[in-house]
Amino acid sequence: MSHAGSYDRLTRLVTLGRRDRIYAGLAALSGAAPGDHAVDLGCGTGALTRALAARVGPTGLVTGIDPSEEMVAFASRSATPSLQYAVHPAEALPFDDSSVQVVATALAMHHIDPDQRPAAVAEAHRVLVPGGQLLVVDLQPPRNRVARHVIDALTGPEMANNDLGAVRALMVDAGFTIVDEGVRSVAFGYVLARKV
Numbered sequence: 001m002s003h004a005g006s007y008d009r010l011t012r013l014v015t016l017g018r019r020d021r022i023y024a025g026l027a028a029l030s031g032a033a034p035g036d037h038a039v040d041l042g043c044g045t046g047a048l049t050r051a052l053a054a055r056v057g058p059t060g061l062v063t064g065i066d067p068s069e070e071m072v073a074f075a076s077r078s079a080t081p082s083l084q085y086a087v088h089p090a091e092a093l094p095f096d097d098s099s100v101q102v103v104a105t106a107l108a109m110h111h112i113d114p115d116q117r118p119a120a121v122a123e124a125h126r127v128l129v130p131g132g133q134l135l136v137v138d139l140q141p142p143r144n145r146v147a148r149h150v151i152d153a154l155t156g157p158e159m160a161n162n163d164l165g166a167v168r169a170l171m172v173d174a175g176f177t178i179v180d181e182g183v184r185s186v187a188f189g190y191v192l193a194r195k196v
Contacts, residue, residue, distance in 0.1 A: 003070055019047055022185050026106055027051035029180075029192060030135040032060075036101035040064040041090050041124065042108025046075030052104060053083040065093065066108075091119035095127040103128060106137040106188075109167055118170050125174040128195040134176060136167055140189035164189045 026048060032038045032055040040049040043064030053062040064085040066072050072085045079085060088094050090105075090112055103124040112120050124134045168178060168191045176193035183189050 018185070020051070022188065023048045023051040023106065024054065025184065026104065026135065026137055026188075026190070027055045029184075029190065030055075030102045030104045031133045031192075032056050032102045032104070035059045037061045037063070037099065038102040038104065039093070039095070039100050039124075039127070041093075041103055041105040041120070042066055042111060043075055043085065044068075044071050044108065046078055046085065048104060048106045049075060049083065049085070050078055052102070053080075056082070058082055063095075065090070089116075089120075091116050091123055093123045093127050097126055098129045098132075100127045101129055101132050102135070103132070104135040104137070106135075107139060109136055109138045109164075114166075117167065118173070121167070121170040121174045121176075125176060125195055130195055132195045133179065134171065134193045134195070135190060136164065136171070136193075137184070137188050137190040138164060138167075139187050140164065140183065164191055167191060168193075 032052050034057040036056045037060065038052045038056055040052055040062065043049045043066045046064050049062055049064035056062055060082060062083050064075050065088045067087065067089045069087050072087050076085045086094060128134065168181065171191060171193045177196050178191065179194050180192040181190060
């Protein structure tokens with residue numbers, strides 16, 4: 001099985017089979033609306049991308065961005081005229097300034113090198129329209145020791161660098177206003193911010 005296929009199965013396992021429902025809730029939280037252009041940053045196999053597409057509808061556009069050709073190839077199986085995918089790093093987005101209403105990222109920030117995260121957040125700010133929103137969602141290390149060992153075994157060492165508080169600070173430094181933050185579905189921490 002490919003890495004992308006394994007990752008797709010892992011996200012279903014980590015969410016106890018509720019991935020699509022959880023991602024639909026995250027897409028709603030992002031503020032994506034009919035007709036919007038939304039970007040899924042670090043789209044992986046496209047689960048959040050598809051949830052965002054359901055929110056923006058046929059008059060909108062969703063672009064899934066990932067640096068992995070394999071992930072984009074896997075996700076592209078669900079491509080439509082209003083749902084597309086492209087290989088790009090988070091710190092060099094292929095969009096004009098102020099051209100996107102929503103940027104969302106789920107389970108991807110911990111894969112971005114900590115030294116590149118400021119550039120990735122700044123790029124999201126650059127492409128968003130004034131009033132546009134950035135939603136960052138990632139696994140938070142569980143407080144329960146047993147659960148923490150399970151998550152560590154499934155996700156590897158990236159979780160050691162998975163600090164949404166630090167990402168929140170990067171969002172503020174880039175010029176965002178924090179709108180909401182919290183935890184969804186036990187271990188999914190999120191920060192929602194607006195470009196002013």
